[in-house]
Amino acid sequence: MIQPVSATQDNLAISVSGSGGTGAVTVGLILLEAIAKAGFYGVMTRSFGPQIRGGESAVMLNLSDHPIETLAEFSHIHLALDWLKFERFSDEIPLTQDSLVIYDNSREKPPGLVENSGAKLIGIGLQNAVKTIKGSRMNMFALGILTQQIGLDLTFIEAALKRTLGKKGDDVISTSLEAIQAGMRMIPDSHYEKLSHWHPTQKPRWNISGNEACGLGALRGGLKLAAAYPITPATDIVEYLAPRIEKLGGRVLIAEDELAAMNMVIGGSFGGLPSMTATSGPGFSLMTEAMGLAIASETPALVVTVMRGGPSTGIPTKSEQTDLNQVLYGFHGEAPHVVIAPLNVQEMVTISQWSLGLAEALQTLVVEVSDQHLGQSRVIIDPIPPVDFNLKRLRPPATTSDYQRYELTQEAVSPIAWPGTPDTQYTADGLEHTETGKPSSMAKEHQQQLTKRAQKITQHNYGEHWAKVTETLNATVLVITWGSSYEAVRIAVEALNQQGADISLLGLRLLMPLQTEQIQAVAKDKTVIVIEQNASGQLFHYLLSDNAIPRNSQSIAEAGPILFKPSTVQTALIHCLEGLK
Amino acid sequence: MTHASQTPLEKITVKTVKPTEYLSNVHPVWCPGCGHFFILRALTKALAWLKLPKEQIGLVSGIGCSSRLPAYLNVYGFHGVHGRALALASGLKANRPDLTVLVAGGDGDGYSIGGNHFIHACRRNMDITYIVMDNEVYGMTKGQPSPTTPAEWQSKLTPQGTGVARFNPMGIALAAGASFIARGFSGDPNGLTKLMTEAIQHKGFSLIEIKSPCVTFRPEEKAWQKSMRSLNVSPSSNPAEAAKSIYSSDGFDTGIFYQADLPVYEPTNTPCENPADVLAEIEKELNV
Ligand SMILES: Cc1ncc(C[n+]2csc(CCOP(=O)(O)OP(=O)(O)O)c2C)c(N)n1
Numbered sequence: 001m002i003q004p005v006s007a008t009q010d011n012l013a014i015s016v017s018g019s020g021g022t023g024a025v026t027v028g029l030i031l032l033e034a035i036a037k038a039g040f041y042g043v044m045t046r047s048f049g050p051q052i053r054g055g056e057s058a059v060m061l062n063l064s065d066h067p068i069e070t071l072a073e074f075s076h077i078h079l080a081l082d083w084l085k086f087e088r089f090s091d092e093i094p095l096t097q098d099s100l101v102i103y104d105n106s107r108e109k110p111p112g113l114v115e116n117s118g119a120k121l122i123g124i125g126l127q128n129a130v131k132t133i134k135g136s137r138m139n140m141f142a143l144g145i146l147t148q149q150i151g152l153d154l155t156f157i158e159a160a161l162k163r164t165l166g167k168k169g170d171d172v173i174s175t176s177l178e179a180i181q182a183g184m185r186m187i188p189d190s191h192y193e194k195l196s197h198w199h200p201t202q203k204p205r206w207n208i209s210g211n212e213a214c215g216l217g218a219l220r221g222g223l224k225l226a227a228a229y230p231i232t233p234a235t236d237i238v239e240y241l242a243p244r245i246e247k248l249g250g251r252v253l254i255a256e257d258e259l260a261a262m263n264m265v266i267g268g269s270f271g272g273l274p275s276m277t278a279t280s281g282p283g284f285s286l287m288t289e290a291m292g293l294a295i296a297s298e299t300p301a302l303v304v305t306v307m308r309g310g311p312s313t314g315i316p317t318k319s320e321q322t323d324l325n326q327v328l329y330g331f332h333g334e335a336p337h338v339v340i341a342p343l344n345v346q347e348m349v350t351i352s353q354w355s356l357g358l359a360e361a362l363q364t365l366v367v368e369v370s371d372q373h374l375g376q377s378r379v380i381i382d383p384i385p386p387v388d389f390n391l392k393r394l395r396p397p398a399t400t401s402d403y404q405r406y407e408l409t410q411e412a413v414s415p416i417a418w419p420g421t422p423d424t425q426y427t428a429d430g431l432e433h434t435e436t437g438k439p440s441s442m443a444k445e446h447q448q449q450l451t452k453r454a455q456k457i458t459q460h461n462y463g464e465h466w467a468k469v470t471e472t473l474n475a476t477v478l479v480i481t482w483g484s485s486y487e488a489v490r491i492a493v494e495a496l497n498q499q500g501a502d503i504s505l506l507g508l509r510l511l512m513p514l515q516t517e518q519i520q521a522v523a524k525d526k527t528v529i530v531i532e533q534n535a536s537g538q539l540f541h542y543l544l545s546d547n548a549i550p551r552n553s554q555s556i557a558e559a560g561p562i563l564f565k566p567s568t569v570q571t572a573l574i575h576c577l578e579g580l581k
Numbered sequence: 582m583t584h585a586s587q588t589p590l591e592k593i594t595v596k597t598v599k600p601t602e603y604l605s606n607v608h609p610v611w612c613p614g615c616g617h618f619f620i621l622r623a624l625t626k627a628l629a630w631l632k633l634p635k636e637q638i639g640l641v642s643g644i645g646c647s648s649r650l651p652a653y654l655n656v657y658g659f660h661g662v663h664g665r666a667l668a669l670a671s672g673l674k675a676n677r678p679d680l681t682v683l684v685a686g687g688d689g690d691g692y693s694i695g696g697n698h699f700i701h702a703c704r705r706n707m708d709i710t711y712i713v714m715d716n717e718v719y720g721m722t723k724g725q726p727s728p729t730t731p732a733e734w735q736s737k738l739t740p741q742g743t744g745v746a747r748f749n750p751m752g753i754a755l756a757a758g759a760s761f762i763a764r765g766f767s768g769d770p771n772g773l774t775k776l777m778t779e780a781i782q783h784k785g786f787s788l789i790e791i792k793s794p795c796v797t798f799r800p801e802e803k804a805w806q807k808s809m810r811s812l813n814v815s816p817s818s819n820p821a822e823a824a825k826s827i828y829s830s831d832g833f834d835t836g837i838f839y840q841a842d843l844p845v846y847e848p849t850n851t852p853c854e855n856p857a858d859v860l861a862e863i864e865k866e867l868n869v
């Protein structure tokens with residue numbers, strides 16, 4: 001029997017919490033940047049209370065000397081700027097007897113759940129310390145304490161501080177630095193001085209969030225219009241684009257609602273230029289009619305949906321892989337389109353560029369599915385080299401007579417004219433139409449055009465990006481997962497394989513059109529287990545319904561918003577494998 | 582500011598460009614006698630008079646009898662979904678300010694299902710011309726009341742009438758920030774052609790609210806021919822005055838009620854000469 005192993009890598013997990021205005025998030029941002037400057041990697045996630053501004057917040061960092069995107073199993077160090085509503089974060093900040101909890105002892109006592117965790121507690125006079133340096137803030141002392149605890153060189157903190165708070169002026173920087181240094185002296189012995197055992201890299205790296213990576217990928221793909229209506233957790237994508245897209249000759253349009261946003265994308269794209277929107281489940285619901293228009297009129301359009309807990313308003317600030325059914329089936333009529341989900345932040349840049357390119361080349365709707373976790377995690381990654389997918393719109397030849405916008409062709413993609421070109425005028429239509437675009441309700445034309453719209457998508461060669469397949473020799477088990485679950489599942493599978501298991505892993509990126517034969521080939525003679533973060537097993541049922549996986553496949557499906565950790569996946573996998581014997 | 586030109590209507594006969602050149606070979610699905618025919622004709626005349634190259638025109642519509650218009654013209658057209666034409670057109674104009682962007686549709690399309698987009702298109706005041714073919718009914722779905730239908734009009738859906746006050750499109754356009762507001766009548770082709778040329782030349786969002794009888798479901802609207810007055814109002818650039826003339830009109834006055842020089846929303850559109858370098862600059866921000 002395979003015993004659960006500790007899935008913790010050689011990582012260092014730090015969390016910071018505090019009520020509004022205490023600056024917990026700033027501590028996290030500076031620490032992450034400093035760790036990166038020191039030559040390491042890390043991921044930072046955040047959690048907020050329901051208040052719009054000024055509520056309690058927490059940051060969770062998982063640091064390592066190699067790329068890392070998963071959440072930590074528990075916090076090695078938790079620093080509480082205060083204990084206000086700490087219970088809210090207890091799921092996300094697990095504490096064990098190996099944890100060190102540092103808190104301000106001039107305020108409330110640690111709550112029961114912290115005391116009962118068995119963590120080592122150190123109370124210090126943070127509030128009193130603030131009084132010793134004029135204009136200082138408590139969070140900078142806290143940053144100093146953490147710096148000392150993990151043995152991080154002050155020069156990295158100083159550089160990160162300048163980058164993060166530089167806009168606030170020299171006075172703020174020097175006062176902060178003074179407070180950090182004072183903080184370093186508050187608990188002189190380091191409890192988690194791990195960094196000295198790690199191997200720093202000299203390589204350049206990026207500090208990027210998933211939503212930024214998505215925006216960057218679209219810019220690389222030549223995006224010229226982003227039209228959107230704000231919605232958590234997708235807005236950051238458009239906020240990233242707004243000041244940058246203009247420099248590249250593009251623009252952002254703020255729509256009055258998602259119905260408008262999607263139609264603006266279609267109009268902009270009809271104008272000849274790559275266009276996209278970003279939204280989340282509720283906005284996606286409003287967009288579906290117009291997405292059908294993009295499909296029927298064969299207008300390229302990219303929709304990025306950043307999933308959150310649903311249905312209805314659900315849990316806007318937290319993650320769940322719960323909208324797969326929506327992005328696959330949320331349309332009326334036969335609506336062939338492309339659905340793609342990146343597996344981690346690292347590949348978000350390239351996969352987003354690919355998604356936009358596919359919309360352009362296939363003249364259809366591409367839905368890129370992300371989620372709150374992928375979108376709002378901030379990660380240190382190796383820079384992503386540029387790629388050229390060579391995916392462009394097919395234009396009619398320079399001299400065209402008798403132009404037919406919806407001409408039936410071998411590839412089922414017909415040349416799309418640039419408005420402004422003489423002699424190729426046409427009317428794009430959501431009504432069924434003939435090859436010229438003339439409205440038609442004839443059976444023959446409906447058959448022809450709907451076959452064309454499906455064929456251009458199924459016939460396309462998607463190449464190697466359709467999935468990330470990691471096969472082990474003699475594997476008897478295949479684990480299939482998607483999106484933000486991938487990283488936790490990957491580490492769990494690797495750990496089990498190190499223990500002697502033979503498990504292959506398939507991270508499915510191209511969700512539609514489903515590459516059934518390729519999945520079948522990988523799944524051949526193996527027991528398949530599908531892992532996903534939703535209650536009903538949406539991916540599992542989808543794969544089953546298309547016979548991509550055998551009838552006796554197993555499902556591990558768990559609702560959000562508590563994200564998978566390598567250990568929880570491992571336990572679930574072991575349990576599942578035991579049950580199969 | 583462009584004021585109503587002084588060209589006598591009869592002189593809008595075109596030498597160099599023929600209105601028929603703007604027609605496609607698709608025959609309209611409209612009922613014989615439908616007011617929408619005359620709007621189509623007036624539009625081709627206006628385009629010919631302005632000598633606008635066909636390929637420089639983007640004509641966007643929603644769904645309804647009226648919204649069938651784009652297919653009947655030999656321009657770049659988009660027949661989209663019900664109510665969203667103005668949003669689609671805004672995206673088009675944002676990406677392609679070089680095109681002359683026209684939007685056409687019905688009272689149901691624009692004022693009911695598309696009401697929110699109507700308000701925000703007025704407010705944005707992009708350089709777009711909006712042609713509403715108002716027959717005070719949902720023609721395509723066979724005769725239900727629209728927002729402009731009189732409260733007492735009885736239909737299958739509303740046997741006692743709607744009992745709801747009518748929507749005042751021009752009043753709302755004024756309040757929302759449109760910079761050109763006119764009423765036309767499909768039975769006055771010359772007057773209409775003139776309004777269209779003015780609206781298209783106006784820089785900003787232009788609404789032409791055109792009374793267009795639905796001879797099938799509102800045959801009584803044929804009587805509009807007797808009551809409509811040809812271009813009897815003169816434009817004001819003062820919103821208070823325009824509001825007065827809009828609200829005091831019995832609905833049969835035509836002409837430009839309001840035309841003002843208001844800020845036009847034009848999203849940045851500066852082509853990038855060296856995208857690779859700019860991208861490299863943008864990516865530099867990410868370096869740790
Ligand atoms: C989302 C949606 N709801 C309802 C309809 C049905 N529908 C088609 S046209 C129309 C009304 C058209 O009225 P109007 O815009 O005044 O145009 P007219 O036919 O009168 O010219 C309706 C309700 C639709 N096509 N789409």
Ligand code: SF4
Binds near residue numbers: 614615797
């Ligand atoms: S139903 Fe009315 S609006 Fe529609 S085509 Fe016939 S007459 Fe015109």
Ligand SMILES: [Mg+2]
Binds near residue numbers: 645714715720727
């Ligand atoms: Mg109507």
